[in-house]
Amino acid sequence: MLTHSLNHAIAVSMKRNPRQSQLVRAIILVKGVHFYGFHSSYSPFLKVLIADPALVNRAATLLQSGAIMKTRFRVYESHLSYVLQFLCDFGLYGCGWIELADAWQRGRDYSADTSQFSQQQDMIFQFSPYYCQTRMPLEVDATAHQILNRHRITARNMHHKLDIPAPSLPPEPVVLSVRELWDDERRRRIARGLHPSPDIPKDPSENSRNAGREWAAEVRWWEEIQKRIENEGAQQTLQTGAEDWERWVMTTFESTEALWEAKWRSWKPARRPEDLSVAKLEGEEEQEPQENPYASASQGLASQYAAEDVYGDIDVDEDMLESQEVNRLVESEESAQQKRETGDTEKRAHDVSEDPAVDDELPPEPQYDDDNAYYEDATPKG
16 A cells, blocks of 8 residues: 555656556565664664655655655655665675676667678677667666676674674675775785785773773662663563564665566575574475565565556545645755755855945055054045
8 A cells, every 4th residue: 555655645746647657666675773773673664666766855755744644654765865875785886897797788770781780790798679878889788686796795784683792893894995995905015025914903992991990880880781681681581473574574785686586586584593403403304485474565566566557545645745835845855855966065145235334345455664564544535
């Protein structure tokens, strides 16, 4: 219902026919960790995929307005640039290489048969049904699953549970662009006969502290923390099966391939530790994978539809959508988003009313005599 309601609301706000417009690609269930605050477990989120990135800000404003399903949704990451989000999801960055498993080369739109023949002789990849749009010597088309850079990045599963002590940081930098700089620096040091990795500076703060100095209320606060840990631990033991849904749902990182064809998806539901231990002890063969009870929600199967399909139930307050307040809010948010994307920092000049009593002449420049002594211009005006 949410997919159809959001699609209907966006179309109505743009004065379009909702039954002939597919503006929402899909809405899928994902799991993630809240960015703000302290959290030690996954939380469910709904990932909204919009067909046109230019409508992301409009969709976020409508979800927050309360006109859809009589709910004011909390929206996250709607301010992020579509291009930057795409580069982040697939491990791409500026001035870097993109690795493709396969591609389709675009040709020139020539009408003569001889030109077509010479064009076919120069083809490096298989022929694309689309023509070149620029004067570049090579243009190719590729699909998302053919970008191999994504296989070089892995998710850091370290924030969904509380580990004491905390896991150690990886020796390599997490950001791929920084990692490439490190590799260049290693090659440069090896060429000069130096060790490829310099010594990492150590934090001297631990050695600089004097032992034996404690806060006056430190003992009391440690007791309060210990009591809270014991109380929360007792509450968690009462919860059984509450986290079973997590193994059936993709993380926000894994959901990039949620709408890919089944043969290109690499994600599989995680197996429970007790199932792995029992199978290992008894030597049983791997059983057939169970049916995912959240497949329709986590893989977008229920939310995908074509414009000519049966239009689902909607819950939209059209009177609120047509109100001037919502229209002003949408226009204001879209204008602010456009300024953020274009980097527009111009400020409107304030209108100043002309006052005939104000002297528009500039003040006289200071004058100096031969001895560099400053004196004011005493020439009377008028």
